[in-house]
Every structure is written in structure tokens, then in C-alpha cells.
Amino acid sequence: MNHFLLPTPNQISQKTGFTVLPSQSLGIHIIGKNNDLFFSAQNLKNHLKKMANIETNIVSTFEENKLGINLKLEKTKENYQLDIAKNFVNIKASNTEGIFYGVQTLKQLITQYGLKIPQMSIKDSPAFELRGYYHDITRSKVPTLDTLKELVERMSYYKLNHLQLYIEHTFAFQCLPELWAGKDPLTAEEILELDEFAQKHFVELVPSLSTFGHLYELIRLPKYEHLNELNIKASELPHSLKHRMAHYTLDVSQNESFEVVQKMLKEFIPLFKSKQFNICCDETFDLGKGKNAKLAEKVGKGQLYVNFLTKIIKEVQKYELQPMFWGDIILHSPELIKKLPKDLIYLNWCYNGNPSEEPSKAFAKNKVKQVLCPGVAGWNNFMNAINIASANITKMTDFARKYRALGILNTDWGDYGHVNMLANSFHGLILGAACSWSQKNPEPNYFDKAISNIEWQDKSGKLAGYLREIGDSLHYSIRSCYGWVNQCEWQAQVETKIRETSPVVYSKGKAKLQAILVKLIDMAQTSKHSQDMQEFIWSTRTLIWIQDLLLLKKRFEFQQKNIKPLITTDQAILEGLEITKAYEKLWRVRNKESEMHHTRNTLIGICQKLESFNK
Numbered sequence: 001m002n003h004f005l006l007p008t009p010n011q012i013s014q015k016t017g018f019t020v021l022p023s024q025s026l027g028i029h030i031i032g033k034n035n036d037l038f039f040s041a042q043n044l045k046n047h048l049k050k051m052a053n054i055e056t057n058i059v060s061t062f063e064e065n066k067l068g069i070n071l072k073l074e075k076t077k078e079n080y081q082l083d084i085a086k087n088f089v090n091i092k093a094s095n096t097e098g099i100f101y102g103v104q105t106l107k108q109l110i111t112q113y114g115l116k117i118p119q120m121s122i123k124d125s126p127a128f129e130l131r132g133y134y135h136d137i138t139r140s141k142v143p144t145l146d147t148l149k150e151l152v153e154r155m156s157y158y159k160l161n162h163l164q165l166y167i168e169h170t171f172a173f174q175c176l177p178e179l180w181a182g183k184d185p186l187t188a189e190e191i192l193e194l195d196e197f198a199q200k201h202f203v204e205l206v207p208s209l210s211t212f213g214h215l216y217e218l219i220r221l222p223k224y225e226h227l228n229e230l231n232i233k234a235s236e237l238p239h240s241l242k243h244r245m246a247h248y249t250l251d252v253s254q255n256e257s258f259e260v261v262q263k264m265l266k267e268f269i270p271l272f273k274s275k276q277f278n279i280c281c282d283e284t285f286d287l288g289k290g291k292n293a294k295l296a297e298k299v300g301k302g303q304l305y306v307n308f309l310t311k312i313i314k315e316v317q318k319y320e321l322q323p324m325f326w327g328d329i330i331l332h333s334p335e336l337i338k339k340l341p342k343d344l345i346y347l348n349w350c351y352n353g354n355p356s357e358e359p360s361k362a363f364a365k366n367k368v369k370q371v372l373c374p375g376v377a378g379w380n381n382f383m384n385a386i387n388i389a390s391a392n393i394t395k396m397t398d399f400a401r402k403y404r405a406l407g408i409l410n411t412d413w414g415d416y417g418h419v420n421m422l423a424n425s426f427h428g429l430i431l432g433a434a435c436s437w438s439q440k441n442p443e444p445n446y447f448d449k450a451i452s453n454i455e456w457q458d459k460s461g462k463l464a465g466y467l468r469e470i471g472d473s474l475h476y477s478i479r480s481c482y483g484w485v486n487q488c489e490w491q492a493q494v495e496t497k498i499r500e501t502s503p504v505v506y507s508k509g510k511a512k513l514q515a516i517l518v519k520l521i522d523m524a525q526t527s528k529h530s531q532d533m534q535e536f537i538w539s540t541r542t543l544i545w546i547q548d549l550l551l552l553k554k555r556f557e558f559q560q561k562n563i564k565p566l567i568t569t570d571q572a573i574l575e576g577l578e579i580t581k582a583y584e585k586l587w588r589v590r591n592k593e594s595e596m597h598h599t600r601n602t603l604i605g606i607c608q609k610l611e612s613f614n615k
Contacts, residue, residue: 003118004450005108006158006430007437010078015119019084023115026056027068033060037071039200040100044069047107050528052114064090069106071099079125082106084117097202101159108157108454128400130371130407131436132162133429134208136379137186138170139245140595141418145190147590149197154426156201158433162409163198164208164278169217170594171209175263178221184592191271199273206274206324211261211312213284216244218260227257230290241416241482241598242490249286252308253295262315269319276345277316281309282326302333306340313341327370331359337366347409349373353391357399364403371409372400376428378420379413380477382546383470383539389428390444397435408436417598419478419583421539422590423532427451427467456527463523466516467536473509473543475501476550478602485605498550499558507566510547513540531589538582545575549606556613569613576607 005012026048028041041058048056064070069089073096080093080102091102105124109117133155137143143151148165155163170185191205198205219227220234228234229249250257269277288296288304296304309325316323324345330337348359348370355374363370374396377389397408410432412425430451435441442450448468449461456463476498483491517540524533548567555563567575580603587596 003109003112004446004453005105006442006447006450006454007434008442009105009122009124010439011121011123013121015084015121017086017119018113018116019086019089019119021069021089021115021117022067023052023054026054026115027065028056028058029065029068029070030058030060031064031070031072032062034071034073034096035060036096037073037099040096040103041071043100044103044107047110051107051111054115064088071103073099076123078123080105080122082120082122082124084109084119084121086119089117100156100202104157104159111454111457126159126437127439128405128407128436130162130409131160131433132164132206132371132407132409133160133432134164134166134373134409134411136166136412136414136418138166138168138210139241139414139416139418140598141414141587142170142184142186142592142594143422143590144592145186145194147422148190148194150590151422152194152198152201152203155429155433156203158430159437160429160433161202162204162206162407164206164409166208166210166280166413168210168214171268173264173267175267176218176260178223179218184594188271195272195274204274204276205272206276206278207268207272208278208280209264209268210280211265212279212281212308213249213287214245214280214282215250216248219248219250224260227251227254227260228290229286229288229292242488245415246283247286249284250308251291252287252304253292258308258311258315261312265315265319269316269321275321276324277319277321278324278347279309279312279316280326281312282328282349284329300333302330302336305329306333306336310340313344317341324371326373327359327363331362334362334366337368344368345406346370347373348405349375349411350396351375351377351392351411353388355392355395355399357402360399360403360405370403370405371407372396372405373409373411374432375411375413376425376432377471378425378428379415379418380479381420381424381471381474382478382542383467383474384420384424384428385474386427386464386468386471388471390431393428393431393435394441397432397441400436408432410436416477416479416482417595417602419599419602421535421586423529423535424467424539426455426532427464430455456523456529456532458523458527462519466519469516470513470536470540470543473513473547475506475509476546478599481606482602485602485609498553499560501550503551503554503560503563506547506550510544510566513544513547516540517544531586535586538579538586541582542579545572545579548572548575549610552610552613569610573607573610576603576610580604580607 030037045056072092074092080098082102083090093099169179172185172187195205222235225234229251288301313323327346374393378384448464452458452461452463480494551565554560
């Protein structure tokens with residue numbers, strides 16, 4: 001029978017025939033005095049209303065009902081058991097979490113079949129304890145509370161149980177009001193509400209805060225610029241999205257550096273129920289290159305890093321929390337791992353399509369707890385590079401199984417203004433969920449058909465394949481656009497590649513994208529996720545524009561007189577302005593105003609550069 005489930009359950013026993021649930025007087029029965037199951041019952045009730053447009057009754061009873069749906073706490077070896085019999089459905093589990101996950105599986109079947117569901121029995125349990133998603137809300141885009149709740153709901157639908165939000169300066173610290181001024185940060189009340197909401201969906205909201213490197217906005221403030229490892233007047237330099245990602249690192253020799261971290265932690269920690277805390281401490285690129293250069297020569301950069309890292313770890317442990325941190329820097333000096341406090345979680349990240357096994361092996365050799373952290377390959381891009389993300393996520397999950405990691409924390413960053421749409425990341429998010437729950441990774445063709453059906457109600461199963469094709473059309477990223485508009489020194493290599501690429505690549509790319517765009521517009525008519533479809537359409541339309549832009553660059557900027565652009569410069573400007581307007585509209589549906597101006601300025605800057613072609 002051609003049904004799809006994500007993640008794929010461990011055991012499915014297919015039976016003959018269907019269960020036909022009544023369209024009227026359908027009962028969801030909570031068996032016994034188990035009011036804790038009410039949320040799962042309500043979750044199922046809402047889905048039946050949304051997907052089948054029927055009303056259901058939630059009741060409590062001591063006996064299983066042979067008509068309708070039963071939710072029952074009962075000792076089981078598995079996380080949950082789902083039995084679809086002739087006239088009724090039973091979901092059994094040892095705890096409320098198991099019942100909730102059984103409900104999610106049933107919901108996916110209802111999405112595909114409505115009230116006539118194939119009979120089967122499922123026994124299911126997760127492969128990994130930690131199945132997470134890491135979302136960047138620092139690099140210009142701050143989601144609304146409603147969007148974050150939507151993210152939690154969609155995560156829980158695929159049995160993810162761990163969410164982190166990356167924060168440098170986008171929390172409204174009362175102790176540092178100048179840090180977040182004009183950036184529309186998350187407030188304490190919003191985090192408290194999200195934490196409560198996530199817990200109901202069996203998702204742990206784990207705090208994540210930069211405490212060592214990546215403190216650009218903090219140490220550009222005149223009040224704190226003296227805490228920069230680099231001996232510069234950062235407040236007097238022009239703002240740079242590149243430097244915000246790559247710099248700045250705290251001066252570890254000043255007591256005040258640690259004091260400001262203490263102050264931030266003291267305000268941030270009480271907002272979360274979680275017993276874990278991600279202190280980040282990655283990419284401390286400047287460490288030992290400025291004020292501490294002589295000290296670094298004397299003791300070594302690795303020891304300099306470990307000394308300050310240990311102070312932060314012990315500060316977090318004071319609050320009876322288990323620290324986790326990105327493991328990239330300590331891997332340069334793995335012999336220093338033994339000098340770190342115990343009971344840490346090492347976040348092992350790599351984002352390319354062919355990740356190395358060596359970091360996983362090194363952490364396993366040192367007998368530390370590690371979580372493998374792949375990525376959805378959206379940062380810098382107008383559409384996620386899904387083929388790269390898929391290879392990365394599956395291989396990193398294989399390493400996690402081999403080296404018995406705690407689990408998977410799948411990352412979604414927002415470099416250069418966070419142009420990448422949230423919807424574009426859902427393929428990677430759900431693939432990460434499927435890999436981290438199941439004992440083996442899903443076959444790619446099955447996964448694409450499954451996600452197309454389950455997530456976007458595409459009965460043809462082709463939507464995910466189209467998204468892959470769109471992601472293969474990335475010739476000029478938002479980073480490249482930003483570099484071109486702002487005349488960044490690192491842009492020359494990108495421009496050389498564009499100069500040397502055959503124009504046929506761009507003209508064929510445009511034709512392919514135009515054909516996909518027509519199909520997306522048609523599919524948008526039936527999807528329950530209209531916003532997702534509009535974001536896919538915007539990304540495709542923008543990449544069509546990019547192909548035209550590159551042909552125009554070749555003709556007018558590079559003076560390649562044999563090039564025949566497919567549209568005029570004026571047409572490209574008009575389309576760029578329309579794309580910018582559409583982006584602003586889409587941004588405001590899911591996000592606060594935050595720092596949208598970075599992306600808007602880049603897109604408008606492209607139009608201004610195109611204007612110069614007419615001169």
C-alpha cells in the first residue's frame with residue numbers, strides 16, 4: 001500500500017483492509033484517569049478538523065471503545081504502539097510523550113487518507129535521545145513568537161525534541177539595553193511563553209548564547225570596545241556583515257570580559273526549564289592575534305582558549321546546568337580535552353556534502369559526549385542547496401550511529417542578512433528528523449515523495465524534487481550580491497568565475513527555473529501551507545532574476561560583446577524592485593522587522609548597480 005511515514009517506524013505490520021472512521025460523532029477516548037493525555041487528544045482533534053473538516057469529541061472512559069480512537073497509557077517496550085483495527089484505532093505507550101508521538105504518526109496517515117485508513121500495526125522507538133534543530137535568530141532575522149511556535153509544531157510532527165535559538169545580541173537584555181536597540185529582539189516574556197509551549201509539544205527549548213567569540217555587536221559598543229582582543233576602535237569602523245560573522249573575540253586577559261558574560265548568563269538562564277546550556281565558544285578567530293599575542297606565544301592559543309572556556313563552563317555549572325559548546329576550536333588541540341571539566345557535551349559540526357569522519361573519531365577516542373551537527377545549507381542562498389544538505393545530514397547521522405553520539409542537532413544559519421526563507425529549510429529539517437529517529441537513513445526518492453505528500457499535500461510526490469533542482473541553480477549567492485554592491489575585497493574571485501562561465505549555463509538555468517515556477521504556482525492551489533509555497537515561488541523567481549543579472553553583468557560590466565542578455569537592464573531593475581517589495585511582504589509574515597534593511601539594501605544596491613550599466 002503506497003503510504004508514507006516520516007520518520008519511518010521501526011516495525012510496520014501491514015494488514016488487509018481499511019478502517020473507516022465515522023465523519024460524525026467520532027470520539028477520541030482517553031482511557032483511564034489520564035488527563036495528561038488531553039493535549040495529545042486535542043492535537044489530534046485539531047488535525048482532523050484541518051485535514052478532514054470534521055468535529056470530534058474528546059472523552060475520558062475506563063474502557064477501550066471499539067469505535068473511534070483510543071489513547072491509553074500501558075507498559076510497552078517501545079516508545080509507542082499504534083494499532084489500526086477494523087473499526088477503531090489504539091495508541092498505547094508507557095508515557096505521555098509516547099502517546100503524543102503515536103498521535104503524530106496517525107496524523108500523517110490521516111493527511112494522506114482522510115478517514116479511510118489502511119489497517120496496520122506499528123511499534124516504534126527513536127534511535128537517538130537528542131533529535132534537534134538549531135535556528136539562527138541573530139543574523140538580521142528575528143522570527144515572531146507565532147513563527148517560533150509554528151516551528152515547534154512542525155518539529156514535533158516529525159518527532160524532533162530539542163530546539164536551540166542562536167543569540168548574540170537579539171535578546172532584550174535589561175542589563176545591556178544598548179546592545180539590542182533597534183534590532184527587535186526576543187523578550188523575556190516571549191521566551192518564557194515559547195518555553196512553555198515547546199514543553200507541551202515535547203520539545204526542549206535549550207538556551208544558546210555566544211559567550212566568547214561572535215560578539216561583534218557587543219564589542220563595537222563604545223562602552224565595551226576595550227574588551228576586544230583586537231586593538232582597534234571598533235565603534236568607529238563601518239558596520240560589516242562579514243566581520244559580524246567572523247569577528248570579534250573577547251580579550252581573555254581582562255576580568256571585565258568575564259564579568260559581562262556573567263551578567264548576561266545571570267539574566268538569560270532563568271528563562272528556560274532546560275538543564276542544558278549551549279555556551280557556543282566557536283570560531284574565536286581573533287584569539288591570540290591582538291592584545292594577547294605574546295601570552296599566546298608563551299602558553300599556546302589552545303591553552304588560552306581552554307582557560308577562558310573553563311571559566312564559562314564553571315559559571316554555567318554553578319546553576320546546575322550541563323554545558324554544551326561547539327567543538328571546532330578544541331579540535332585544534334585535542335590533547336587539552338582532558339583539562340576541561342567533566343560532563344560536557346561537544347557539538348561536532350560540519351556542513352559540506354562530504355564531511356570528514358575524523359572529528360567524530362577524535363571525540364569518541366577522548367570518551368566525551370558528542371552531538372553531530374549537520375546543516376540545511378540555506379545560509380547565503382536564495383534557496384537551500386538541498387542536495388548538499390541531504391548528503392551532509394545523512395553522512396553526519398551515519399557517524400553519529402557509528403560513534404554512539406547522543407544525537408543530531410541540525411543547524412540553520414542566516415549569513416549575510418538571512419535572506420534564506422524558513423520554508424526552504426523544511427526539507428533539511430524533516431530529513432534530519434527522519435534520520436535521527438530511525439535506525440537507518442531514508443532512501444532519497446522515498447523521502448522526497450513522502451515529504452511532498454505529508455508536508456505539502458502534493459500527491460504527485462514531485463515538489464521536493466523541484467526544490468532540489470532550484471537549489472542546484474545557485475550561481476550567485478546573497479554573499480556575492482553583498483560583496484558586489486559593497487565592493488568587498490574578497491569578491492574578485494567570484495567575479496572571475498562569472499566572467500569565465502559560459503552564458504549558456506545561465507540561459508538554460510533560467511529556462512529550467514521558469515518551467516518549475518509554473519508548476520509551483522499550480523501546486524500552491526492545493527497545499528495547506530500557503531506561506532511555504534509563496535516562499536518557494538519567491539526564491540525561484542529571484543533565482544530567475546539572478547540568471548538575467550549574470551548575463552547582464554557579462555555583457556555590460558565585463559564588456560563581453562558576444563553576450564545576448566534575455567531582458568533589458570531596465571526590465572531587470574523593475575523586476576529587482578518587485579522582488580524586493582515581495583521579499584519585504586514575505587519577511588513581515590513570519591518575522592519581526594528586526595534588521596530586514598540589510599537584505600533590502602543589498603537588493604536595492606543591485607538595482608542601482610544595474611542603473612550604471614545604462615550609462
